[in-house]
Every structure is written in C-alpha cells, then in structure tokens.
Amino acid sequence: xxxxxxxxxxxxxxxxxxxxxxxxxxxxxxxxxxxxxxxxxxxxxxxxxxxxxxxxxxxxxxxxxxxxxxxxxxxxxxxxxxxxxxxxxxxxxxxxxxxxxxxxxxxxxxxxxxxxxxxxxxxxxxxxxxxxxxxxxxxxxxxxxxxxxxxxxxxxxxxxxxxxxxxxxxxxxxxxxxxxxxxxxxxxxxxxxxxxxxxxxxxxxxxxxxxxxxxxxxxxxxxxxxxxxxxxxxxxxxxxxxxxxxxxxxxxxxxxxxxxxxxxxxxxxxxxxxxxxxxxxxxxxxxxxxxxxxxxxxxxxxxxxxxxxxxxxxxxxxxxxxxxxxxxxxxxxxxxxxxxxxxxxxxxxxxxxxxxxxxxxxxxxxxxxxxxxxxxxxxxxxxxxxxxxxxxxxxxxxxxxxxxxxxxxxxxxxxxxxxxxxxxxxxxxxxxxxxxxxxxxxxxxxxxxxxxxxxxxxxxxxxxxxxxxxxxxxxxxxxxxxxxxxxxxxxxxxxxxxxxxxxxxxxxxxxxxxxxx
Numbered sequence: 001x002x003x004x005x006x007x008x009x010x011x012x013x014x015x016x017x018x019x020x021x022x023x024x025x026x027x028x029x030x031x032x033x034x035x036x037x038x039x040x041x042x043x044x045x046x047x048x049x050x051x052x053x054x055x056x057x058x059x060x061x062x063x064x065x066x067x068x069x070x071x072x073x074x075x076x077x078x079x080x081x082x083x084x085x086x087x088x089x090x091x092x093x094x095x096x097x098x099x100x101x102x103x104x105x106x107x108x109x110x111x112x113x114x115x116x117x118x119x120x121x122x123x124x125x126x127x128x129x130x131x132x133x134x135x136x137x138x139x140x141x142x143x144x145x146x147x148x149x150x151x152x153x154x155x156x157x158x159x160x161x162x163x164x165x166x167x168x169x170x171x172x173x174x175x176x177x178x179x180x181x182x183x184x185x186x187x188x189x190x191x192x193x194x195x196x197x198x199x200x201x202x203x204x205x206x207x208x209x210x211x212x213x214x215x216x217x218x219x220x221x222x223x224x225x226x227x228x229x230x231x232x233x234x235x236x237x238x239x240x241x242x243x244x245x246x247x248x249x250x251x252x253x254x255x256x257x258x259x260x261x262x263x264x265x266x267x268x269x270x271x272x273x274x275x276x277x278x279x280x281x282x283x284x285x286x287x288x289x290x291x292x293x294x295x296x297x298x299x300x301x302x303x304x305x306x307x308x309x310x311x312x313x314x315x316x317x318x319x320x321x322x323x324x325x326x327x328x329x330x331x332x333x334x335x336x337x338x339x340x341x342x343x344x345x346x347x348x349x350x351x352x353x354x355x356x357x358x359x360x361x362x363x364x365x366x367x368x369x370x371x372x373x374x375x376x377x378x379x380x381x382x383x384x385x386x387x388x389x390x391x392x393x394x395x396x397x398x399x400x401x402x403x404x405x406x407x408x409x410x411x412x413x414x415x416x417x418x419x420x421x422x423x424x425x426x427x428x429x430x431x432x433x434x435x436x437x438x439x440x441x442x443x444x445x446x447x448x449x450x451x452x453x454x455x456x457x458x459x460x461x462x463x464x465x466x467x468x469x470x471x472x473x474x475x476x477x478x479x480x481x482x483x484x485x486x487x488x489x490x491x492x493x494x495x496x497x498x499x500x501x502x503x504x505x506x507x508x509x510x511x512x513x514x515x516x517x
Contacts, residue, residue: 004238009090014301025177037084039069062085062369063397063398066398084384087398090431095392095441098380102375103373105442106131107371109127109140111486115226116291122281148336151448153259160202161454165344165511169511169513171197173371187495194301195210198298209247250284255287258283261433273286306496307489314471326463328351340509341467342461342512356414358459359415360413366389367486399433438451466500466501
C-alpha cells in the first residue's frame with residue numbers, strides 16, 4: 001500500500017496540536033486570578049495573546065486593552081506572569097503613595113544591566129539595599145538623590161542650560177549658509193543638534209562625543225536596537241549594530257572617567273562620578289552605566305522638539321502669537337543692536353503660550369509607561385488586591401487621553417493656559433496624577449527641568465529668528481512610531497523634510513543669554 005501525505009490534513013492536525021498546547025498552557029501555567037484583584041482581560045489567543053499584542057503593537061497595545069475594559073485597573077496574564085494596568089488618576093496617585101510596596105528601583109537594576117552590560121560585581125553593588133530595606137542608602141538611592149540635587153533649579157542647572165544654549169547658538173549660526181542652500185530632515189537635524197550640544201553641556205569640553213564624532217552614530221544604532229538588547233539573548237547576532245554601538249560608547253567613557261572630570265563637567269556628571277567612586281565601580285563599568293544615562297538625556301527630548309516645532313510652524317496664528325509673546329523676553333544690547341539676548345528663566349514665567357504648547361505636545365505625544373514591581377501583597381486604595389511579584393504599569397497615552405479628565409483629545413496649544421484666560425481650553429478635572437510626561441512619585445524624572453529648559457530655549461530661538469516650511473509644500477501630521485519599550489516620546493515614523501531660513505531683518509543677528517539664576 002502506498003502512503004500519500006495529505007497536506008491539508010497535516011496542517012489541520014498541527015493547528016489542533018498548537019491550540020491544545022495553548023489551552024493546556026493557559027490552564028496549568030497562567031497565574032491564577034482572585035476576585036479581589038483588578039478584573040482579568042481574557043486573551044483572544046490563549047496563553048500568548050497579550051505577549052503577541054505587546055510584541056506587535058508595543059505600548060499602543062494598552063490603548064486597545066483599556067478601550068475594552070473601562071475599569072480603573074485591570075489584569076493581563078502575560079505567559080506565566082501577572083501584569084496590572086492602572087488607568088485612573090485616583091489609583092495612579094495611590095501608586096505614588098506606596099513607593100516601598102510598589103517599587104520602581106528593581107526596573108532600574110534589571111533594565112540597566114541588560115542594556116549596559118555592567119558586570120556581575122557591579123550588579124551586586126546596584127542590587128544591595130535596592131529598595132532601601134535597611135535604610136535610606138545604597139547605590140541606586142544615592143545616584144537618584146544626588147542627581148535630583150544636581151538637576152534642581154539652581155547653579156548646577158543654570159550651568160548646564162547656559163552651556164547647552166551657547167552650543168546651540170553656535171551651531172545655528174554656523175549652519176546658516178547650509179540652511180539657504182538645501183533642505184534638512186527635521187528629526188535627523190534635531191537629533192544631531194541635541195546629541196552634540198546636550199552631551200557637551202553634560203560632560204564639558206572633554207565630552208567623548210566631541211573628541212570622537214563617530215559616537216553619535218553608535219548611540220543611535222544602540223537606540224534603534226533597544227528592544228532586542230532588552231531581550232538580552234545573543235545580542236551580537238540579533239542586535240549587532242546596537243550591541244557594538246554601546247561597547248564603543250562604553251569604552252570611550254571609560255577613558256573619559258580615567259581622567260577625573262571633577263571641575264570640568266556639569267554638576268550631574270560630577271555627582272554620578274562621585275557616587276561611582278564611593279561604591280568602588282571600575283572605570284569600565286562607569287562607562288557602561290553611562291550608556292544608560294544617555295538614554296534619559298537624548299531619546300525623549302529630540303522627538304519632543306520635533307513635534308513642538310511642527311505644531312508651531314504649521315499654525316500661522318499660533319506662530320504669530322508666539323513671536324509677539326517672545327518679544328517681551330528677548331532684548332537687544334545697547335552697544336550691539338545685532339545681539340539678541342534671550343532670558344531663559346523668563347520662558348516659563350512670561351512665555352505662557354509657548355509653555356502651554358510644549359505641555360500639550362507632551363500630553364499628546366508621551367506614550368510610554370511607568371512601571372512598578374509589587375514587592376508584597378498590597379491593597380491599592382482600599383479597592384484592589386495586588387499580588388507580590390506582579391508588575392504594575394501606568395500607560396501614559398491612556399492617562400493623557402482620558403476624556404473624563406481632558407475633554408477633547410484634539411491638539412490645543414492653549415489648553416494649559418491659566419484658568420480664566422479667554423483662550424484657554426477647559427479640562428474637566430486634571431491633576432498631577434493625570435498628567436505624567438516625566439513620570440511621577442519615585443520615578444519622577446530628575447532631568448525634567450533641564451529637558452524643559454533646553455526644548456523651550458531651542459524652540460524660542462527657532463520661532464523668533466527662523467522660518468520653517470515643509471519641502472513638499474504642505475505640512476503633514478507626523479505619526480509616532482511606538483515601538484521602543486524604553487522610550488516615552490516616540491520618534492516619527494517618517495522624517496519631515498523642511499526648509500529653514502532666517503527671517504528678513506535677522507540675517508546678521510546672533511544670540512546671547514542673560515543670567516539664568
């Protein structure tokens with residue numbers, strides 16, 4: 001008897017076997033759900049449905065699941081792990097009040113080690129008293145506290161901001177001839193601008209990015225491979241460019257830290273170096289960990305500037321109002337009428353429309369998620385049981401688009417103007433817990449003041465002195481590419497080709513900056 005392979009039957013049998021495997025896995029390996037926990041959202045594909053959704057859609061998957069479940073918190077079974085998603089401002093505030101039982105620090109350790117290749121001895125230092133179990137000390141706690149101190153409003157922040165703005169002004173003035181001859185890709189141009197100028201402000205004149213220009217490409221190769229590097233499986237094969245990019249940066253910073261940067265760099269760089277020395281880190285591991293610091297310095301600020309410039313220059317009425325507003329904080333020098341003096345400190349105080357536009361950009365385009373590890377069984381806000389070992393996430397895009405809080409989700413540049421302004425767009429009941437572009441609670445970004453100052457400063461300079469127009473003749477709304485799991489403001493899917501020209505009458509002007517303190 002001759003046996004013949006029936007392909008359709010074989011495929012059917014394979015599908016039955018796969019379905020059986022998934023159903024059994026879901027039954028025996030998925031975590032058990034208790035009635036007191038946030039409601040469980042069932043998976044369309046047993047056992048692997050939510051994993052597949054997160055892999056395919058990234059952080060945007062939480063928008064889909066939140067649309068299905070209107071509860072203030074819900075549960076996702078992700079393979080054999082449990083994930084709680086919190087979406088209401090009241091519960092977000094409750095999470096912030098429980099920094100010990102709902103801890104951010106374990107993610108700093110795990111993600112930091114995966115992304116930077118710090119060795120096991122360094123991991124032991126990082127993990128020691130990670131959550132402050134034995135008192136308010138430990139590597140992560142001290143790095144955080146010293147960073148907050150260095151980046152708070154004061155001389156340290158003033159130095160970094162002045163350095164950044166001076167570098168930006170020099171770069172813009174040297175680029176004027178190129179602007180008149182060609183177009184630029186706005187995201188690529190902004191990325192280069194911030195990479196060079198931010199790192200110069202942070203690390204001083206000996207910044208590795210100044211002495212080794214190839215590090216710029218190395219960093220953005222690393223950024224492009226962040227998700228694959230987080231997986232941490234055979235990075236030399238699945239994330240080759242990113243893997244070797246981070247090694248190149250780490251080696252450059254190893255050499256940088258071998259020459260004591262004290263007195264030659266920013267307060268933030270010196271504070272981190274002092275903590276690294278205190279805990280006995282080698283210069284090699286200092287360099288590795290600095291790769292992680294660069295993520296916070298660069299990856300969110302660049303796209304935020306791009307979206308801000310797009311919304312300003314694509315709206316002629318807004319652009320006109322902003323230029324009128326900026327006239328009150330930009331002056332000229334009596335002895336040099338071509339010197340434009342920008343008062344950076346006045347941007348947040350007197351340029352309220354620019355600040356509101358920036359805040360609205362962050363509301364619309366901040367689409368990452370804050371994460372916590374449940375350290376012990378916890379009852380959240382006397383409402384939901386959270387089980388030890390589970391992960392809790394707060395998706396910013398869901399919080400920032402809640403119509404019960406914000407009303408209309410359309411972009412409104414004047415949304416954040418003070419109550420009572422005739423041009424203000426009213427919100428229903430916004431609060432600190434409903435607006436989290438820089439995180440909140442224990443994970444509140446220490447660099448938020450510097451990030452805001454540099455973006456607002458660059459935007460003010462561009463708005464006042466330059467014209468931006470789309471090369472194609474019509475502005476097209478940029479669509480974010482929500483792929484990275486380590487990013488809050490995602491870059492646009494496609495770059496925006498623009499023409500940058502100096503405004504008539506501004507051709508020979510140059511920038512100066514008044515004292516920020």
